[in-house]
Structures are given as structure tokens and as C-alpha cells.
Amino acid sequence: MNARHSTPFVLMRGGTSKGIFFHEKDVPQDRSVLVPFLLDIFGSPDRRQINGMGGADKLTSKAAIIGAPIKSNTDVTYLFGQVGIIAPEVDFNLNCGNLTAAVGVFALEEGLVQGADSSALVRVHNLNTDRVIHVHVPMSGGVPVEAGDFSIGGVPGTGAPIGLDFSRAAGAITGELLPLGGVMTHLSVPGYGSIDVSVVDCANLVVFVAADTIGMVGTETPEQIDQNDDLKKKLNAIRAEVAARVGLSQYWHSRTAPSTPMCVVVQRPSTYQPFTGGDPIHATSIDLTCRQFSTGATSKAMAATVTACTGVACRISGSVANQYVGQHTSADSMLRLGHPSGIIEVESKLIPDESRILIDSAMIWRTARRIADGRVYTRVDGAR
Numbered sequence: 001m002n003a004r005h006s007t008p009f010v011l012m013r014g015g016t017s018k019g020i021f022f023h024e025k026d027v028p029q030d031r032s033v034l035v036p037f038l039l040d041i042f043g044s045p046d047r048r049q050i051n052g053m054g055g056a057d058k059l060t061s062k063a064a065i066i067g068a069p070i071k072s073n074t075d076v077t078y079l080f081g082q083v084g085i086i087a088p089e090v091d092f093n094l095n096c097g098n099l100t101a102a103v104g105v106f107a108l109e110e111g112l113v114q115g116a117d118s119s120a121l122v123r124v125h126n127l128n129t130d131r132v133i134h135v136h137v138p139m140s141g142g143v144p145v146e147a148g149d150f151s152i153g154g155v156p157g158t159g160a161p162i163g164l165d166f167s168r169a170a171g172a173i174t175g176e177l178l179p180l181g182g183v184m185t186h187l188s189v190p191g192y193g194s195i196d197v198s199v200v201d202c203a204n205l206v207v208f209v210a211a212d213t214i215g216m217v218g219t220e221t222p223e224q225i226d227q228n229d230d231l232k233k234k235l236n237a238i239r240a241e242v243a244a245r246v247g248l249s250q251y252w253h254s255r256t257a258p259s260t261p262m263c264v265v266v267q268r269p270s271t272y273q274p275f276t277g278g279d280p281i282h283a284t285s286i287d288l289t290c291r292q293f294s295t296g297a298t299s300k301a302m303a304a305t306v307t308a309c310t311g312v313a314c315r316i317s318g319s320v321a322n323q324y325v326g327q328h329t330s331a332d333s334m335l336r337l338g339h340p341s342g343i344i345e346v347e348s349k350l351i352p353d354e355s356r357i358l359i360d361s362a363m364i365w366r367t368a369r370r371i372a373d374g375r376v377y378t379r380v381d382g383a384r
Contacts, residue, residue, distance in 0.1 A: 006375040007041075010110075011053070014102030015366035016154040016301035016341065018060040020053060020376070021106050024067030024077070033380075035090045038063050038083050040380045045088040053376060054083065058295055061085050064099050066106055074125040074132055075113045078103045082295070087256035091295075094204060094259045095126045095172065097133075097304025101162040101366035104135030105144045109370065115139045129172035131203070136163035146369050153342015154276065154301040159367030166203040166308035166362040173205035173260055177357055179246045183318045189241050192234055198319040199242055202312045202362060204305035205260045207242050208320040211267040211291075214238075218267025218289050221275040222298035222340050225291065235293050239263050257296040262306050265291045269326045275300065275340045286338035287326040288314065302339040308362040311335050311348030316357060 010021040020041065028034040039045070042061055043052020054061045063081040070077055080099065082091040104122040107113045113122050115137065122135040138145040138160045148160030170177045180199045187197045198208040211218030214234055216225075225231060242261050243252040252258050267289040271282050292299040292306055302310070313321035314335055329335065334345045344364065351358035 005378050005381045009376045011372040012102040012370050014368045015098030015304055017062055017096055017098035019062035019064045019099045021064045024065050027065055037380045038081055038090050039088055040378045041376050042083045044084055045086050047086055062096055071125050074123045076107045077125050077127050079127045082259055091259045092128055095128045095305055100133050100164055102368040104137045105368045108144050131169040131172045134165040161365040162368055164364050167359045169203040170359055171201050172203050174201045174246050177201055183316055187241055189237050192237055200309055200313045203308040204262055206262045206264055206306055206309045208264050208313055210320055211265050216265055219270050219272035222300050225298040235263050259295050263293045266321050266324045268324050274342055281338050286336045286343055287329045289338045301341040302344050304364055307344050307346050307364050311346030312362050315348050315350045
């Protein structure tokens with residue numbers, strides 16, 4: 001009889017993502033062992049992930065490993081893994097902000113952090129980016145509150161709002177908020193000429209490009225973008241050139257479908273039909289139209305880290321995102337970003353400073369819930 005190994009797990013939704021959570025003590029520490037361990041659990045590589053727990057979508061093929069704090073003024077460590085679906089690889093070069101909301105809940109429910117009666121602050125040290133995110137979790141009777149009336153685009157129903165503060169996450173990937181040195185860059189892209197982009201690194205590394213400049217309308221569905229091979233080649237060429245400029249060439253060429261840099265195509269507020277159905281998203285209800293592209297495919301929703309970064313980019317005068325924000329948006333108002341599944345809001349403010357750009361706030365709200373827990377059986381030994 002073949003040996004089977006089992007590992008405790010918790011399946012959680014955080015925002016518009018879903019992931020399998022583990023305690024650090026229960027999984028391999030050596031990345032060369034951890035990668036095949038996670039691939040086995042998720043059933044990768046396989047488009048359907050039929051032989052594992054993966055959901056056959058990049059928003060559900062995610063792992064979170066939670067451990068004890070190693071940095072002062074933090075409560076837990078959080079290592080995120082984007083598990084490949086078709087490619088047999090796990091990307092550790094970025095953070096998943098949506099799952100960060102679930103990290104706060106997991107830490108409280110698993111007894112890693114003690115919460116107060118009405119709310120709890122969980123200071124999450126993301127190991128992928130070496131940045132700290134403050135997670136504000138509503139509490140009642142010493143346990144996290146799940147039920148509430150807060151809704152987010154792309155998730156049916158409602159839940160209790162969880163605040164994510166990314167203001168301490170500038171330079172998460174490159175160490176610089178503006179890694180190309182300026183607000184706007186005339187990027188020379190091989191095969192496509194010069195394209196105006198803004199590259200901003202806050203919580204995640206994001207390349208902002210206007211839909212008009214690359215032949216897009218800006219309201220395309222994920223399927224329409226992903227079925228356009230010429231457009232995908234152009235988007236990946238832009239991302240590849242930025243990766244080379246910021247020192248990520250080795251990472252980029254070592255991956256079949258690299259996650260970073262992300263690309264966000266922006267357009268002025270527009271009316272469109274969400275691909276999930278329901279009522280149209282009206283131009284008057286959003287401040288910016290966004291389509292996010294990475295790992296070779298278009299996201300069905302905005303990543304939380306990308307949302308925080310977009311909020312900051314919108315406040316930077318002269319950036320691509322700033323130029324396309326709706327005319328009636330004020331510096332103090334919440335920014336409403338339209339994505340394929342609905343609308344996500346971000347609170348972003350800069351601190352006035354003549355010599356550099358300082359971030360005062362980069363806050364978004366998500367919901368989260370524990371879906372299942374138990375033991376997952378693997379063919380790869382998960383012992384440390």
C-alpha cells in the first residue's frame with residue numbers, strides 16, 4: 001500500500017479570493033519541498049485541478065502559511081503562495097491582499113492573537129514583501145464577527161467589514177514607490193514602440209497604462225481580453241519590459257506565467273455590464289474603470305493589493321491613473337474602482353511634501369469567512 005500523509009488545513013475566503021491555510025509548523029520549510037507539497041494538495045498541474053483542492057481559477061488557487069512573529073510590533077507572519085494551475089510552479093514573489101483579510105480572522109480563531117470585545121488589530125507581517133499590513137477585525141464575545149451588511153463585488157451575500165491598511169507597504173517589491181524614478185515613463189516596448197506608463201509599487205508592483213493607448217475600450221470582459229492573443233502579447237511585452245527595468249528579469253524568465261509586475265488598464269468612468277450578470281455598472285457610480293492582467297490572464301476582480309496601489313496612483317499628480325480619474329472626484333472622497341465583477345472602494349491619501357511622495361492612507365475593506373477545516377491527504381510528505 002502506498003504511503004499517505006495528512007496535514008491540518010483550513011479553507012477560507014478572503015475578499016474575492018479563496019485559499020487553503022496552514023500553520024507554519026505543519027508544512028515544509030524548505031521551498032524545494034514546499035512547492036511539490038502545495039502542488040500535490042491543489043492538484044496541479046492540471047487545468048481542472050481535479051485531483052486536488054484547487055478551484056481551477058487563479059483567484060482560488062492560493063495558499064497561506066501563518067506563523068509566529070519574527071519582527072517587533074507584529075503579531076503573525078504570513079507567507080502567500082500563488083499555486084500554478086497549468087504550470088507546475090508556486091509564485092512567492094507577491095502578496096495576496098484579499099487573503100490578508102482572512103489571515104486576521106484565522107489568527108484570531110486559531111488563538112494566535114487575542115482580540116478585544118468589539119474589534120481586534122492583527123498586525124500581519126507579509127514575508128513575501130517584508131511589509132506589515134494592519135488588519136482590523138470586528139469582534140463580539142471574543143470571536144470574529146462574520147455576519148454583517150457589507151457587500152463586495154464578486155462575492156454573493158454580505159458580511160462584516162474587515163479593514164486592511166496598506167499604508168506601510170510602499171516599495172513592497174522593489175523598495176521604491178516609483179521604481180522607474182518618475183511619475184510617467186515613455187516606455188520603449190520591443191515590437192510596439194513607445195507607450196506611456198506609470199509604475200507604482202505600493203503593496204504590489206503595478207504598471208498602469210491607458211486603454212486608449214493600447215487599442216482597448218476599457219470595458220472588455222476577462223474572456224474578451226484573454227481570447228485576444230495579440231492584446232495579451234502586448235500586455236505581456238509591457239510587463240516584461242518593466243520587469244527588466246526594475247531588476248526582475250531573472251524572476252520573469254524563470255516563470256511560465258509570472259505574477260509581477262501586475263498590469264492595470266485604466267479608462268475614464270464608463271458604463272458596462274459586469275460579467276457575473278446583474279445590473280449594469282454605471283459611469284456615475286465609479287471614479288475609474290480598471291482591468292487587471294497578470295499570470296497570463298485577466299482577473300475577474302481587483303486584487304486587494306492592486307486596489308490599494310491603484311488608490312495611491314490615483315492621488316499622484318500626473319500619473320496615468322490620475323489622468324483618467326473622474327472629474328468629480330475630490331482628494332478626500334473614497335475612490336470607487338470599477339472592475340469586471342463590480343465595484344471596490346479604496347481610501348487613499350498622500351501627505352503633502354515637496355521633496356517626496358508620502359502615503360497617509362491606503363485602506364480597503366473586505367469580508368472573510370471560514371469555509372471548512374480538517375486534514376488534507378497528500379502523496380508528498382509535509383513533515384518539516
